[in-house]
Amino acid sequence: MITIISDDSRGDWGSLLEDALLPTGRQLVRFSANSLDIKPCTGCSSCSGKTYGRCVMKDDMHLVVQKIAGCQALVMLSPVVFGGVSHHIKKVMDRIAVLGDPRYRMKDGELVKGMRVPGLRYYMIGVGNKLSEAEQKAFLALHTENRKIMDVKGQAFILDSSMDKSGLEQVAKEISHE
């Protein structure tokens, strides 16, 4: 299953990606982050202690976490905002700590943690209009660091909002083939 979390407040890229993935035959679930009731993470650390694996906040994130836990690929689709993702997407990202393994291990000489979702692949798609090199570099760097800290595989893609749909179809192929 592929879980797509998109910020559709500035365009319909989420549904376009869904359309592009449909022919692959993969099971899809999509959430519009901007339409969900997701409160900001308070950093209480309860999910890695007192309520291990569960967030104390009662909102729509519970539904999102359930779907991510059962998927093979997680796709975050966002407008590129200051070299990162929008606050709608970031709210989801902040709260996926609940899916993290709080234990530490070493990889490539550095401390990493990991995820409690075996084999999860993590993709980020950034959409923007004539993004500067610095914005693109920052967006890709964010994905690289996310991958390291979560100890998962995956890719990041940047799409120009003025391009035709073929770029999105190529991204869909890469996501579904891995």
Added chain:
Amino acid sequence: MNRSETMLLCASPRRKGTSAMLLERVRAITGGEVVFLPQKGSLDDLVLAMQKAETIVMSGPCYINTYPARLIELLETAAQVGGFSGQKLYGIINGGMPYMHTHQHGLSCLQLFAQQNNLSWMGGFVLGGGAMLDGQPLEKHMNHRKVVPAFDQFIRHIAQGTASTDSLYEQAQPAPGKFVTRIFANLLTFMVVKKLKNHGYDPDAPFIYTQEHN
């Protein structure tokens, strides 16, 4: 707020955490007012305060490699409202991992925000191992001998209105070697497992949500 004042913005939801402690250390030298980012409601008043400040210092925790969502929301709101005219912007980001690259994106984000909205980016400070401080003074940092003078130098930059370079925090916090990293991994995991067992959890038990899918 007069145009000459320094606005110290704490982007952490925790009022007594490391982000607030670092900002309080800045305030002791620069003066100004520490403002806590509200976790709900309109951010318009805060944007107005940013417009009126001469210098803005943003301090926040690193959540999954950059600042928390609510600060991103503030930046997005500020960009929509506009009206900035060269305000000096400094950033501070702290996180648990001892690597600068883990948290660096927060500063890149602020720099891009400044560049796109007519503020002056003056540099920032990344503090690794910050989560372990849990709001305690910087002197309790595991690498305090190097980190304290570097951070105090960063504060002097803010006070003098001069730019700070990444090398200031990078040189003070070299990445630990493999031997130390392995000790850290074992020690931290021991503490995490002990905490989980005290709460009655088996860290190796299948994830509750994953079970629901099997």
